[in-house]
Amino acid sequence: MSKYQSEFLKIMDERGYIQQCTDFEQLDERASKGIVTGYIGFDCTATSLHVGSLIQIMMLRKLQQTGHKPLVLMGGGTTRIGDPSGKDEARQMLTDEKIDENLVGIRKVFEKLLTFGDGPTDAVMVNNRDWLDEINYIEFLRDYGRHFSINRMLSFDSVKLRLDREQTLSFLEFNYMILQAYDFLELNRTHNCTLQMGGSDQWGNIVNGIELSRRVDGANVTGLTTALLTTSSGAKMGKTAGGAVWLNEDLLSSYNYWQFWRNTEDADVGRFLRLFTELPLDEITRLEALEGAELNDAKKILATEATTLVHGKEAAEKAAEAARVAFEQGAISADLPTVEIEQSALDAGLGVLTAFVQSGLCASNGDARRQIKGGGAKVNDKAVQDERGSLGVSDLTEDGVIKLSLGKKKHVLLKPV
RNA sequence: GGGGGGAUGCCCGAGCGGUUAAAGGGGGCGGACUGUAAAUCCGCUGGCUUAGCCUACGUUGGUUCAAAUCCAACUCCCCCCA
Numbered sequence: 001m002s003k004y005q006s007e008f009l010k011i012m013d014e015r016g017y018i019q020q021c022t023d024f025e026q027l028d029e030r031a032s033k034g035i036v037t038g039y040i041g042f043d044c045t046a047t048s049l050h051v052g053s054l055i056q057i058m059m060l061r062k063l064q065q066t067g068h069k070p071l072v073l074m075g076g077g078t079t080r081i082g083d084p085s086g087k088d089e090a091r092q093m094l095t096d097e098k099i100d101e102n103l104v105g106i107r108k109v110f111e112k113l114l115t116f117g118d119g120p121t122d123a124v125m126v127n128n129r130d131w132l133d134e135i136n137y138i139e140f141l142r143d144y145g146r147h148f149s150i151n152r153m154l155s156f157d158s159v160k161l162r163l164d165r166e167q168t169l170s171f172l173e174f175n176y177m178i179l180q181a182y183d184f185l186e187l188n189r190t191h192n193c194t195l196q197m198g199g200s201d202q203w204g205n206i207v208n209g210i211e212l213s214r215r216v217d218g219a220n221v222t223g224l225t226t227a228l229l230t231t232s233s234g235a236k237m238g239k240t241a242g243g244a245v246w247l248n249e250d251l252l253s254s255y256n257y258w259q260f261w262r263n264t265e266d267a268d269v270g271r272f273l274r275l276f277t278e279l280p281l282d283e284i285t286r287l288e289a290l291e292g293a294e295l296n297d298a299k300k301i302l303a304t305e306a307t308t309l310v311h312g313k314e315a316a317e318k319a320a321e322a323a324r325v326a327f328e329q330g331a332i333s334a335d336l337p338t339v340e341i342e343q344s345a346l347d348a349g350l351g352v353l354t355a356f357v358q359s360g361l362c363a364s365n366g367d368a369r370r371q372i373k374g375g376g377a378k379v380n381d382k383a384v385q386d387e388r389g390s391l392g393v394s395d396l397t398e399d400g401v402i403k404l405s406l407g408k409k410k411h412v413l414l415k416p417v
Numbered sequence: 418g419g420g421g422g423g424a425u426g427c428c429c430g431a432g433c434g435g436u437u438a439a440a441g442g443g444g445g446c447g448g449a450c451u452g453u454a455a456a457u458c459c460g461c462u463g464g465c466u467u468a469g470c471c472u473a474c475g476u477u478g479g480u481u482c483a484a485a486u487c488c489a490a491c492u493c494c495c496c497c498c499a
Contacts, residue, residue: 259453265454265455266454266455293451293452293454295452295454296453299454326453328453365464365465365466365467366462366467370446371447371461373447374460375447375448376446406446406447407446407447408453409453
């Protein structure tokens with residue numbers, strides 16, 4: 001039997017989402033008695049979020065599934081200031097237009113995983129720019145700044161770490177903390193929001209928000225964090241071959257997204273199945289007990305389930321099938337990522353180097369050259385021998401495409417138009 | 418305000434007049450082994466029209482046959498004193 005009464009905490013607990021909570025009992029009681037409104041904040045620094053944020057999105061989804069109301073807080077205002085935590089020199093400030101654009105892109109993922117609307121448990125998206133823009137400096141300091149004690153702020157991990165390492169912590173960053181705290185207060189006032197969730201790195205900020213709400217409004221709100229996600233070998237989650245693992249299809253195809261999950265380390269399979277799929281727990285227990293090569297079946301299920309959540313069932317199954325055909329039969333599947341090329345270019349003879357660059361498999365001709373030398377570049381599954389060679393109509397397969405591969409895992413089809 | 422130190426490739430970091438596209442490590446990519454895993458071993462890791470050329474060591478100028486290396490100014494960062 002679970003130690004929790006509420007469906008929400010029960011699920012969060014058994015699926016391994018929880019790292020810390022400011023008050024388990026209180027949250028449990030609230031969640032079992034009525035609707036809890038909870039939020040998580042997201043930065044708008046790119047046009048898409050990547051898998052690193054997926055665990056947070058899943059938490060909002062679980063919140064909604066268990067009968068509560070998720071708020072998605074977009075950091076439209078805080079992103080404008082630019083998070084100064086990067087240690088190298090100030091990163092480029094994002095323009096308002098760029099932020100708005102990013103916001104639109106990021107929104108797409110949430111629409112897939114949450115149900116938005118006006119109902120009592122429908123998700124709502126808010127933007128902290130709406131209230132942060134209005135702030136008057138002096139007024140803000142008088143009303144809220146006085147509740148922050150530097151002494152206490154210095155004791156937060158995020159701050160302490162920087163100071164111990166003798167790295168600068170700018171005043172701006174200090175304010176960043178305060179603005180984030182203010183978000184919670186604002187959401188509590190306007191949306192009756194009583195819960196903030198986030199990654200464990202947000203603990204300090206979350207606690208600040210709770211404290212501020214208590215001091216200013218006497219509100220009693222709660223924070224809940226997840227463990228920061230790393231793979232079993234300690235690598236930060238979310239980076240792979242081509243860079244970040246984006247959640248939006250235009251930045252990373254569903255085929256490649258599926259591949260990302262398919263390549264999960266053995267030791268992570270069970271944990272990821274619990275966090276990133278919605279399979280029943282006993283099924284997961286069975287899957288993670290598989291050993292050796294059989295565990296690969298569990299990885300396929302993980303990949304398909306995880307891809308279904310973000311890209312839909314159809315895309316996931318196509319990706320799974322494309323992978324099956326490509327890897328298990330060594331054949332060509334029409335669902336592999338495809339890049340179109342000019343028919344005329346092919347007629348004239350397309351240089352292999354150019355072909356690999358156009359396909360996106362190689363970054364430059366030089367890169368392509370090196371890959372060929374290393375024996376990792378293949379055309380229609382045959383290693384390229386001569387970097388000066390070119391592709392022509394005769395290289396088209398029966399399906400009318402040319403299959404380019406880099407290594408064993410990355411394939412792209414060239415299709416003349 | 419005064420004094421000192423620094424800025425090098427994706428990241429960390431050596432080099433301190435020519436033999437430097439720049440040691441070493443990390444990361445990444447490829448190969449071998451496997452199970453599209455991990456670990457291990459090997460190779461590659463600025464661009465191009467590649468026996469050559471071009472661009473690069475914070476920015477801009479200068480000294481020199483020759484500068485990442487010397488000089489000057491500027492920008493930014495760090496440390497110590499006030």
